[in-house]
Amino acid sequence: MNMIDRAIRRALTGLLMALGLAACSEAPPPAWAGYAEGDYIYLAAPIGGRLDQLSVQVGDLVGRGDTLFALDAQAELAARDESRARLVAAEAQAADTTKGRRSDELAVTRAQLAQAKTAAVLAQTAWQRQRELVAQGFISPAGEDQARATHDQARARVAELQASLRVAALPARSDARSAAQAQAQAQAGMVRQADWRLAQKQQQAPALAHVTEVFFRVGEYVMPGQPVLALLPPGGTKARFYVRENEVALLALGQWVSLSCDGCGEPVPAQISRIATGPEFTPPVIYSNAQRAKLVFLVEARPRPADGARLHPGQPLDVKRLDKAPA
Numbered sequence: 001m002n003m004i005d006r007a008i009r010r011a012l013t014g015l016l017m018a019l020g021l022a023a024c025s026e027a028p029p030p031a032w033a034g035y036a037e038g039d040y041i042y043l044a045a046p047i048g049g050r051l052d053q054l055s056v057q058v059g060d061l062v063g064r065g066d067t068l069f070a071l072d073a074q075a076e077l078a079a080r081d082e083s084r085a086r087l088v089a090a091e092a093q094a095a096d097t098t099k100g101r102r103s104d105e106l107a108v109t110r111a112q113l114a115q116a117k118t119a120a121v122l123a124q125t126a127w128q129r130q131r132e133l134v135a136q137g138f139i140s141p142a143g144e145d146q147a148r149a150t151h152d153q154a155r156a157r158v159a160e161l162q163a164s165l166r167v168a169a170l171p172a173r174s175d176a177r178s179a180a181q182a183q184a185q186a187q188a189g190m191v192r193q194a195d196w197r198l199a200q201k202q203q204q205a206p207a208l209a210h211v212t213e214v215f216f217r218v219g220e221y222v223m224p225g226q227p228v229l230a231l232l233p234p235g236g237t238k239a240r241f242y243v244r245e246n247e248v249a250l251l252a253l254g255q256w257v258s259l260s261c262d263g264c265g266e267p268v269p270a271q272i273s274r275i276a277t278g279p280e281f282t283p284p285v286i287y288s289n290a291q292r293a294k295l296v297f298l299v300e301a302r303p304r305p306a307d308g309a310r311l312h313p314g315q316p317l318d319v320k321r322l323d324k325a326p327a
Contacts, residue, residue, distance in 0.1 A: 030250065031320045032299075034241025036261075038313035041209060041236075042227035045071055047200050051216050051228065058214055062205040062231070069228050073201040080194040083187065090187040094180040113161040120154035127151040209233040212313075232313070235305035239270050241319045242296035245279060256322040257301050261315050268310055269326040270301035 049071035056068050130147035134140070209231035216228050239259050243251060251257075251272055258267035279295040301319070303311065311317075 030247050031318055032241040032243055032247075034239050034259075034317045034319045036237055036259075036311040036313050036315040036317060037240050038212070038232045039236040039238065040212065041206060041231040041233065043068060043203050043205075043229055043231060044225050044227045045200050045203055045222065046224055047071070047076075047197055048222055048224040048226070049073070049201060051218050051220050051222055054214070054216075054218050054228075056211045056214070056229065058211055060211045062209060062211060064205055064207050066205045068203055068205055068211075070202045071222060073198055076194065076198040076201055080191070080198050083190045083194040087184070087187040087191050090180070090184040094177070094184040097177040097180045109161060109164055113158065116154065116157040116161050120151070120158050123147070123151035123154040203228070205231065207231075207233050209236075235302070235308055237303070237308040237311045237313060238273070239301045239303070239311070239317055239319060241299055241301075241317065243299050245295055245297070248275065248297045248299075250321060251275060251299060256325050258320050258322055259301070259303065259311070260318040260320070261311070264310055267320075268303050268307045269322065270303040270307075272299060272301045274298075274300040 051069060052072050053070040054068075055066075055070075056062060062068065127144070127147040127150070130144040134144045210233075211229055212232045213230035214228070215226075215230075216222055222228055239257075253272055253275060255272045257270055257272060259270050260267045276298040279297055281294060281296075302308070
């Protein structure tokens with residue numbers, strides 16, 4: 001064996017050893033830079049006003065239904081009271097249309113009817129007397145005609161008062177009753193609206209959460225829909241990280257990743273809850289020489305509620321893929 005053969009053999013041996021070492025070692029799993037973010041609840045009132053009461057401060061833990069703040073409600077209180085008074089009036093008018101005249105008015109009509117009946121009886125008697133006198137030839141027929149006319153007039157007056165008494169006992173016409181009832185219903189809706197506007201001046205916590213931000217102080221004016229404070233409920237912390245185009249296929253919804261951060265101790269397991277449908281440019285917040293791909297996909301992962309308490313929004317994270325779900 002000459003020197004050339006020995007050199008070739010040594011080269012082949014070194015190449016085989018290198019290939020063997022490469023085959024035995026696995027490439028480390030990809031890692032990505034990210035950060036923790038909170039899904040905040042921004043609490044606002046749909047109606048503006050001066051901030052009269054602030055019941056919490058940053059760091060407080062509030063429960064569902066706890067009153068957090070109240071705005072000035074003098075105008076809403078006045079509007080509510082006015083609408084209730086108008087409702088009482090509308091309901092009274094609607095009830096009045098279902099009744100006849102008052103009892104005193106009916107008593108007057110009955111008295112008039114009694115007088116008319118008495119007058120009719122007297123007119124009947126006078127007419128009968130005049131007829132007898134005409135038959136005996138003591139008076140002319142004109143006297144009988146006058147007595148008969150008086151009798152007919154008295155009977156007509158009796159009929160008129162009887163009809164008036166029947167009408168007085170009747171309720172209003174159906175159209176008038178329907179209009180009054182509709183007006184009462186519309187006013188009831190105004191009362192509900194006034195109650196709602198008054199209730200919106202106080203806002204309660206929608207769930208158990210920590211107060212993370214307070215944007216106004218007592219006495220300041222708050223515009224409609226402008227948040228007064230921010231809440232972070234348990235389980236509201238998530239991880240956001242960006243994956244290069246050639247690595248996004250390694251991830252899937254529901255897959256587990258580990259989150260590492262300075263001072264967090266053991267890595268925090270999290271489950272992927274979102275993978276962006278399209279790429280975007282690498283955001284400046286995570287740009288570095290190690291992750292300078294121009295187009296990346298946004299991925300979000302949520303830790304378990306108990307583990308999420310170890311993360312703080314804005315905290316830098318190192319994210320790695322897990323091959324199996326944590327125990």
